[in-house]
Amino acid sequence: MEDVSDPPFRYVCKHNGADLMYSEFISSEGLIRDAIKSRQKLDFFEYERPFGIQIFGGDEEAMAMSARIVDTVQPDLVDINFGCPVKKVVCKGAGAAVLKDVDTMTRLSAAVVKSTSLPVTVKTRLGWDDESKNIEEVALRLQDAGIQALTIHGRTRAQLYKGEADWTLIAKVKENPRIHIPIFGNGDIDSPEKARLYRDRYGVDGLMIGRAAIGYPWIFNEIKHYLRTGEHLPPPGIEQRIEAIRSHLLRSVEWKGPVVGILEMRRHYTNYLKGFPHIKEFRNQLVQKKTVEEIGEVLQQVQARYAGFVPERAVASFSQSQFEDCAY
Incomplete structure (x- = not known):
């Protein structure tokens, strides 16, 4: 893809x-x-x-x-x-x-x-x-x-x-x-x-x-x-999701550099956090932050806010226009 x-x-x-x-x-x-x-x-x-x-x-x-x-x-x-x-x-x-x-x-x-x-x-x-x-x-x-x-x-x-x-x-x-x-x-x-x-x-x-x-x-x-x-395995809770986001983010920054790595991670936050109620406020913060440290602070807030909450299984969703840039 x-x-x-x-x-x-x-x-x-x-x-x-x-x-x-x-x-x-x-x-x-x-x-x-x-x-x-x-x-x-x-x-x-x-x-x-x-x-x-x-x-x-x-x-x-x-x-x-x-x-x-x-x-x-x-x-x-x-x-x-x-x-x-x-x-x-x-x-x-x-x-x-x-x-x-x-x-x-x-x-x-x-x-x-x-x-x-x-x-x-x-x-x-x-x-x-x-x-x-x-x-x-x-x-x-x-x-x-x-x-x-x-x-x-x-x-x-x-x-x-x-x-x-x-x-x-x-x-x-x-x-x-x-x-x-x-x-x-x-x-x-x-x-x-x-x-x-x-x-x-x-x-x-x-x-x-x-x-x-x-x-x-x-x-x-x-x-x-x-x-x-x-x-069934237990579904991932907020701790596992935050861990996955951090791993993905750090690898992205290592691979692409701090500017492009952080910019290209923005497309992934919505899907990692899909199913959490009222997540839009945090998601908006994540896509505005420009350093790994700032993003880490927001992720800490997300983890604290949703501790113990496990969302229902949710499949990634995209608009057709997004798939024009996400082909396979």
């Missing part, structure tokens, strides 16, 4: 049970132009392994060259994003736009496979729109091109993030006897119960979680514990 799944965010997810994590998606054109922002997204820490770097693009040569660049930093896999629905990506013939041309998608995938020694995986959607749900053909073509796993988001590009994800076509791909690569499902997994239901009902090899982890990294351990035991 661009501008979300950076190293500070990944740190709190890994600390709370994420098994496999990915970089923000990286423009292949940016990588081969040596764009600073694109190059920075290649950085990761050893504790993050297994770790995948995700690239996107619509040009065969650029995708091949970017795969070779990714190879040099030695992640555990290369992932291709054929699922991002936002205009700034689609208008360049990348992301979900490639769903309209399966031949191009296949060529791009094969080019990446041939250009790297790493396993190559793909994330995509059901199709471009309701009239062109071609994921069953896509899965076979991508498998033939050499990819080693496929993640399917249960919506079309036309749906963006609206409506319910449809996992029935994901199940059809998994049940196809010609498919032998792992199939992972994505879309609407926001609780341990839903994780078990979808895993069992649709038979996928694994589950990918995106939006539900924003402001709630505990979801990974909650799901894993529930799948093992059938029991």
Whole structure:
């Protein structure tokens, strides 16, 4: 997720049970132009392994060259994003736009496979729109091109993030006897119960979680514990939430510097503190403070105010405009 799944965010997810994590998606054109922002997204820490770097693009040569660049930093896999629905990506013939041309998608995938020694995986959607749900053909073509796993988001590009994800076509791909690569499902997994239901009902090899982890990294351990035991972990109280905010903030400042690190943390406070009554006053203070020390003082007040209070499980929420800048 661009501008979300950076190293500070990944740190709190890994600390709370994420098994496999990915970089923000990286423009292949940016990588081969040596764009600073694109190059920075290649950085990761050893504790993050297994770790995948995700690239996107619509040009065969650029995708091949970017795969070779990714190879040099030695992640555990290369992932291709054929699922991002936002205009700034689609208008360049990348992301979900490639769903309209399966031949191009296949060529791009094969080019990446041939250009790297790493396993190559793909994330995509059901199709471009309701009239062109071609994921069953896509899965076979991508498998033939050499990819080693496929993640399917249960919506079309036309749906963006609206409506319910449809996992029935994901199940059809998994049940196809010609498919032998792992199939992972994505879309609407926001609780341990839903994780078990979808895993069992649709038979996928694994589950990918995106939006539900924003402001709630505990979801990974909650799901894993529930799948093992059938029991729920206690929900995080204010102490755990403040600890997660502090960890995220400190990593953000270390990674991006005090100005950008503090500025970019502002988008996360709302989701970490979602479900607490009358939290707006504190949230407004948090987004106005300019130093770690000032933010720490506000967090102390929040912890004292809500000591012992445990909110109901709340899923991160965003407007559509926010998703234009938070694509995956």
